[in-house]
Amino acid sequence: MGEILLILLLAVALAWPLGRYLAAVLKGTASRADAVFLPLESVIYGLLRVDPQRGMTWRGYASAFLASNLLLGVFAWLVFSFQDHLPLNPDGVPGMRWDLALHTAISFLTNTNQQHYSGQAQLSYFSQTVGIVSLQVLTPMMGLGLAAAVLRGLFGGRDAATAKEGQARDLGNYWVDVTRLSLRVFLPLSLLVALALTSQGVPSTFAGAQTVQTVDASSGVTEQTIPVGPVASMIATKQLGTNGGGWYGPNSAVPLENPTPLSNALQILCIVVLPIAVVFMLSPFTGRRRLTALVFGVMGTLSLISLAVSVYAEQQPNAAVAGLAAAGPNLEGKELRFGAESSALWAAVTTQTSNGSVDTMHDSLNPLAGTVTLVNMLINAIWGGIGCGLVGHLVFLLLSIFIAGLMIGRTPEVFGRKLETQEVRLLSFLIVLQSLTILGFTALALAIPDVAGTSNPGLHGIAQVFYEYTSAYANNGSGFEGLGDGTYWWNLSASAVLLLGRYPCLLIPLMVAGSLAQKRQAPETAGTLDIESVTFGATMIAVIVLITVLSYLPALVLGTVGEQLMQAG
């Protein structure tokens, strides 16, 4: 327990200054680091033929985002499909089948890192470093850039002081945001973490797989091939960027990815530090002093509740051994070196942050803890993925403002700008899209088990399928596993869900922000809803919980909740 608290406190302590730094980078505040970064950045702007001074409207920002993603996606798909013809393939890994390559490309492009393959066996070093890692660096920073653009819009755009009512506003320059964030924030941090992980024994080499003699030949196995590679750098980006896609199939449960207790603690820290830093970025970036307090309060409360339930649940024995004399905590599917408590912590934070890396098998969690991971991903705005988590949170904020605004007798206003039918329609669309996608695909896959290839009967089978699509839509990427997911059905259906979970969820809020930005701004009075208050924070938590519970209670009851009840009964 002490360990958990220490890691959380450390994360908050680090996130605070990091958040201020993020705000400075996004605002383009002059700093001493300019001497190093400015020349580098101008080279990049030159190559991209971008004028860094030029602002973009929401349309411009969205187009740039989509164009860059399309380009990167096609590039990644080509790399994975034809890696056997590309360099840095010492182990002679063959090219991926087109559908798996497609799923993998989309999965990493959407900052999800859902893996229907095992990296050590199915990807070359070139694919891992150039294909995977470059997406792991860029996609979280794209998400953060989008979040910054949304925030700028909610406050009237960068030209709020001069622009006229009804005029499309300047929400920033996409290329500049992503370039500055990647160079000044993500790469330096990744470098530090990669070095730290290397020091703990995570492989960092371009040499091919190592063949070694086993220590104990009595098992009949005398020789073992151990895949290695430039793992440390990937693990750093995987954890820092709410990516979650590991080098090895079993992810951070593998000693080569996560060799020591220290590396485990460091990785948990990396999972949460940037998502929390984004919250601390809010106030310095927007100039609204107590906004960070509101968002931190709401996210923190939900995070602690979810964490506590998860840890409590895993302290309970696995149902199969519950009646035995020394039942103990649930250790099935866990690395004994990490134990139940730390693994439960990881399971909770990796789903809260849309990271999705695992050091324990979620399939084997007690059903209550499994429910926690699912609910975390359905909400997907308790910290959430870098940038996209905040955007999701802002959607809940706007919906809460709409309800609360009516309840105080004023047309709902977001930072002084009226929330009207147009915006409510867009926000409502997002709520419908989520349930349609997750429930629709889950029902479809369960209706055609022969095509879909489900692996478990009954409630657990339902939970696996529901988890897979929830994780895909949340762009989380963790798996319940136990699902034979390398098939056409899973690759293609999950690809569709991944896309729906990323692009509409980022671009529709951007549209809303763009539309709000150009409205007349009313000053705040005593009659204005004070959103940075305990009452509103409680309203927001109620709205988040209510929307999630009402939309997904039946699906949860038919999955992990039902399992829990059956075990209890």
Added chain:
Amino acid sequence: MTMTTSSRHGLKVHAARFTSQTLQEAVRDAFAKLAPRAAMKNPVMFVVLVGTLVTAGLAAQALATGKPWAYAFVVSLILFATVLFANFAEAVAEARGRGQAASLRAARSQLVGRRWRNGQYEYLPAAELRPDDIVVVSAGEQIPADGEIIEGLASINEAAVTGESAPVLREAGTDRSGVIAGTTVLSDEIKVRVTAQPGASFLDRMIALVEGAQRQKTPNELALTVMLAALTLVFLIVVVTLPPMANFAGVSIDVVVLIALLVCLIPTTIGGLLPAIGIAGMNRALEANVIAKSGKAVELAGDIDTLLLDKTGTITLGDRRATEFVAVGGARVPDLRIAALLASLADPTPEGKSIVALAQAQGAVAEDTAGSTFVPFSAETRMSGVDLADGRRVRKGARSSIAAWAQSRGTPLPGDLDAAVDRIARGGATPLVVATETRVLGVIALADIVKHGVRERFARLRAMGVRTVMITGDNPLTAAAIAAEAGVDDFLAEAKPEDKLARIRSEQAQGRLVAMVGDGTNDAPALAQADIGLAMNSGTQAAKEAGNMVDLDSDPTKLLSVVEIGKQLLITRGALTTFSLANDVSKYFAIIPAIFVAAIPGMAALDLMRLSGPVNAVLAALIFNALIIPALIPLALRGVSFRPGSAEALLRRNLLVFGVGGVLLPFVAIKLIDLLLAALFGAR
């Protein structure tokens, strides 16, 4: 059901009660609204209607094939009742409005006008009068059409429209020259220029309005409808995807139960009451004797940030009274009195009369004024006075206007003038300087009396976040004193009509929504520019056309009630939406275990209410869902009680009552209904 209203005025006669006839009408309308075209307008209730038909079909099919049909039939009946209750809510609200319309229409019927053309009268029905026709109306006759008095003055009984039986004075060339069709002239004769097309008179529009003929969804209502439709869609998805999932676990779900679940989950409570809430908001405005030209205007009133109020008549009693004569520059007080008396003898304003009264009470006697000319007050010169037959001129007016007048004729200003003016002004009275063309004699103090209770009303407005700005022609010192006494937030002193418009524009440029009250023709541009322009019924036609609301009582403080009605309208919608969604939690806990408990016994743990059986559980949830609509009709019509306070206090209160209450209440209610069902039909 008996409704009472708080209005002191005559309209309560029409609005107050549901006779058995209006109730019958509402019931009939509730059925008429089942027509597909009407039903489609409300997406939430449309889904319930479809559910009714499907379950009825299933019951019929089961009956035909000899299977048990009663369950489907009962569910179908409850769903049908749900739809009817929702339609009834809307019909009741409309019926109230129609009651008001009927009595208005009675006032309009059989009007005959005497048209004045080429020096001759011509009697013809009101419907044939056209704008710019001139009609003559004498004592005892009804005014045939909306118009403006162009000649004469008359006292008029407007009870037919306003419910107020005390006669009002209307006079040509003043800001009180507008007359309304259907009202009765009590004395004198007036010539009226018709301003309204037949069928488009004030009364006609009012009737159309209260009958809901022009009712369009307001912006917030539209936004809420969109959100409710989206939630309905979400629950449809939840219910449609449930059978394949359940099948995978080996549970098959009855279609009837699925439809029951769907209807329980979709926001039928707010969906059913939403139209009624909107209509009731308009009705409440009407009960306050305010006619809003659109529902949007009522809703917008709740968003007002700044109120511009004329000082006179709104903040202070209309009449200022002379209380003191202060002589300056060595002049004698009796001379000042005489001059003031002369300048005021022909002055018809209450202030003028009070000067005459004070001077006479202090012993001044007027000389013969035959042959003198009265110079009336004008907004431009801001002076009035008299030109006597012997050529002497006396003027009284604001210090600045008299100073300009005096200086233009080379008259010196006494050194102690400013001290006297300042002393009076600082005391909150208006200093009126009196001068002849040779000498400035002194100052009359006109005391303003702040109306009883306005201070408290402004404090309430401030608590709601509404700033009040007092507009006055007074000098800044007087204005500041009265502003402080009345407790307004800001004031605009020495204001000319165009200053109002400028002030509104500048407030709006800062993003504020502005409301103002006006009656004069020169208020029209400002009334049009303001987000809420409340025109006084006594005002000119131009003012009434420009504003988006008309107050039949011509009470400027009515704006406060309007703001509260607007807020109440939104709060009622928000509160019932929250309540409706919060209800879903308990309904889940009733129906989900009922669906699964047979196949998955562990689900019994979710049955928190320990209901008597799956069938009763579903029926109890459905019955609660249906009955809550009529139970909330009074609240929807009356509006959630509104206590002015900070936004946070309001939110906390409504969240507790309608959010937390909305979660808890159905647990109790469903349990009670279940007990009743079990007692009547046994545990099933």
